[in-house]
Amino acid sequence: MQRSKWWGWGDDGKSYHIPDPERFWDYVRARLGPTVFHPPVASLERCEVRRSRLPLSLVAALSNIVGNSAVLTSKTERAGYSLGKSYRDLVRIRAGRVPNPTDAIVQPRTSEDVRAVLDIAARERVSVIPFGGGTSVVGGVEPESDGLVLTVDMGGLSAVVKIDPVSATAVVEAGITGPDLERQLNEAGFTLGHFPQSFEFSTLGGWLATRSSGQNATLYGRIEDRVEALRLAYPGGNLATPDVPAAAAGPDLVQFVCGSEGSLGIITEAKMRLARLPKVRDYRGYAFESFGEGVGAARELMQYGLHPAMIRLSDEPETESTLAMRPPPTGISGVVESAGRWYMARRGIRLEAAAIMIVGFEGEKVSVDHQWNEAKRVLKGYTAFSLGSGVGRAWQASRFEAPYLRDLLLDHGILVDTLETSTTWDNYVALHAAVRDALHGALGERSVIMAHLSHSYSDGGSIYYTFLAPQERGREVEQWERAKVAATNAIVQHGGALSHHHGIGSEHLPWMESYIGSEGMHVLASLKASLDPAGVMNPGKLLPRSQGASRG
């Protein structure tokens, strides 16, 4: 079964803890107006899910490969695998709607099983959706509206096959989740250093298929930088890329597969580059007088040649919201903050109107200390006030919690979603404003639009937006689409990346051609045709369904 609760994020018994509820809801209601209680339907059993249309002969053929108990066709099982975790998904599942249920789930245990399932699917023209953690927020795991569909749950391929401490690499099966992988690597003294917000539930295969980027990617690299070699099962074959640290032997086949979002085949295994477990983690907070000032500092930290594990810079609205959500600071933190506020006030700046940055360094103590000395020297060139390490610790403690908060807001009838992009530094502040304005225009006055810089590079950075508004009851999806279209149009028109780390799926597909051009689409379509001529691999995700591809 899915690893998250069917109607929202994460473990069933767990919900978001608001330290100071009164203060938090005051903040929310002051901006969005009164909230209404709007719970999900009572149970998955109550959802409308059409019957599986998979012929019994096909169920039997699949059972022959993976065993009877590894072919799931019940209504609730199929419902649980037929939506991801986007706002659009949650609105629908909470209302008991699963409009496009998969026809069956197969749970292979070996790469040979995966291959055999794909061969049957291609022969029988059944679409295949690879399923890792089911955490896609761009429609990556939802079936299309027509045709037979098979979901392949990769959870059975979840072994750490080999850790090589000499080369600092690990061969890992693709269905492993973040915590399972990281625990085994940690025991050997290593880390992959890959911590996307979905870390607790998403899988290595999902990360690779979507070009995932973790919260510490500024130091450890994006997932596509961390993979030395991989194996892809596709209908009719297996692609295994050479197992070398670097090569000049034609275009890099690894990079053909990273980001393919299941449209070429299923990643079954990868050899990942590891880092040593850092001895020290030192994260600290700074308040900048404006987001633009903080962006300048982030740029300078990167171009100066430092290697922070993270630079996270909230814009003014996100800073205000963060401060509204936390408990009032006490003890040392309270003293530090009071001192900071006093210094800031002398320069006419309020903390709530500032832009808070969290910078972290990780590694050997002497190296972390050295980098902090250098970072402080860089930050002296900007109007930045130290907030100490309490802010950093608070962030670390809650780094995977935001999706739980989303469920809580949905319970109160609030639209809440995130979207993200990236651009070069010269275009950063302009793009930040353009998308913010587009969202404000689409959602109206009663909304909160906030953003942060989540990933920095020498040449640019990402922008991660969170937006809230009171839901338009009965028109939740249309309201969201209005905002999504406005924001994505602004992104593409202003030269931003169509996605920095969420991926394309079905939700970003309408903009794909204007983003990479018809020539780029042609190249990707040719690549797909070469490995999946029947067009059965996750159709309608990343690429439009091709003219030539058949339907089930």
Next chain:
Amino acid sequence: MQRSKWWGWGDDGKSYHIPDPERFWDYVRARLGPTVFHPPVASLERCEVRRSRLPLSLVAALSNIVGNSAVLTSKTERAGYSLGKSYRDLVRIRAGRVPNPTDAIVQPRTSEDVRAVLDIAARERVSVIPFGGGTSVVGGVEPESDGLVLTVDMGGLSAVVKIDPVSATAVVEAGITGPDLERQLNEAGFTLGHFPQSFEFSTLGGWLATRSSGQNATLYGRIEDRVEALRLAYPGGNLATPDVPAAAAGPDLVQFVCGSEGSLGIITEAKMRLARLPKVRDYRGYAFESFGEGVGAARELMQYGLHPAMIRLSDEPETESTLAMRPPPTGISGVVESAGRWYMARRGIRLEAAAIMIVGFEGEKVSVDHQWNEAKRVLKGYTAFSLGSGVGRAWQASRFEAPYLRDLLLDHGILVDTLETSTTWDNYVALHAAVRDALHGALGERSVIMAHLSHSYSDGGSIYYTFLAPQERGREVEQWERAKVAATNAIVQHGGALSHHHGIGSEHLPWMESYIGSEGMHVLASLKASLDPAGVMNPGKLLPRSQGASRG
């Protein structure tokens, strides 16, 4: 015209300076036997070059695009563009043989011109060879034996279009050479940090097309890491990749083009990531008691989390050869070396039987000092003797000189060539020995086989071989092929990269399928078919000529 002398490397008046010729030739003759004087033919005019077969109508059509003076068809011009700088190339051109001359050279000045030339070539089924610096050592610019061939000299597209100091990027035309590019970047306070041994003559487009890796790539990255976006002209279209620092929007199209070696189209422009000019460069030498010990230290430096600009570790034979070629140390260097020798002798080690490592750090002074402190701490765990900074300075002064020495050795009837690979650390010493033994087996007792680690990664490193033997007169190419086949078989059988930075061209093509598998070949062939259905783009390089492709 070509930028290098027609019969060898580099500027016409320049030849290699041997500081102590007597000592050097003693070393050579002791190992290879007596040498013979074997100069190249008197002039390019003396070469056998068949006439251009290009129909006058085509010459006229091309002249219409680029102008009369930019379509070259004379014998000497065509001879100068029809071979690269591999050993096989030099043996032939020095003997006055240009077996497969191109039929004409066109010199476009704009990307529109390039596109127009490619469209004509595709329509008329004329093969196209993109030509940057002509420094390929894998047969990348030599025409095939049959069919009409057009060489496109990209030297006319050599402008730095724009430097963006905010994003630290530069838009650059592909035909620019290393020194032209680096000078303009330096004037703006930046560096690309890309210094392959061919730096003085090779071009940005050539680097990108072959996945080039510079001597300082350990810090600045391989060329494919430094490119943010690029433009590719291909028959029938232009591919322009999005201009963003990072994205999760499908497979990375930039990486489809990097390494394509002209087989898809011609790279006309790229936006490159820059680094600030380092304030300090601090390179120092160490002697290890064995190559294996030094490899362990290189691995540890990388996995510890340091960021050296270079780690270059010679094996024992290369150390001996390097010491034989240099002038006897004097002054401070002499004192340091004497002290080093004394210390080493106390442990029973001779410098000539050691493995010399040069480690360099670059950047802000305080950061370089910090990294050297850490590096020394790491090196304490190994049997390493400091040789001071003289060794580092000597290497820097002669970093681009080795190809000139090759010409000098060829003048004396000596086979001299290089080849390279990479592998993971766990396999490094075994692969090093296997290829060395294969070369020894092929070349016999009277040979020198030496190697160095040139590029280090967290998970592995490259191995760069230089091999010398007395030429078998009249059978120079066959003798070389014997060595090349033996070494490359050993590389592929022992899991090494088919090439780490030289590329595939025609010389490595026979091993390509055993290296990336039939599935990988199928993917690359499909990519080529999507952009070059007529099969005119550099046929027979990287990929075998396809069944469907026409001949001129």
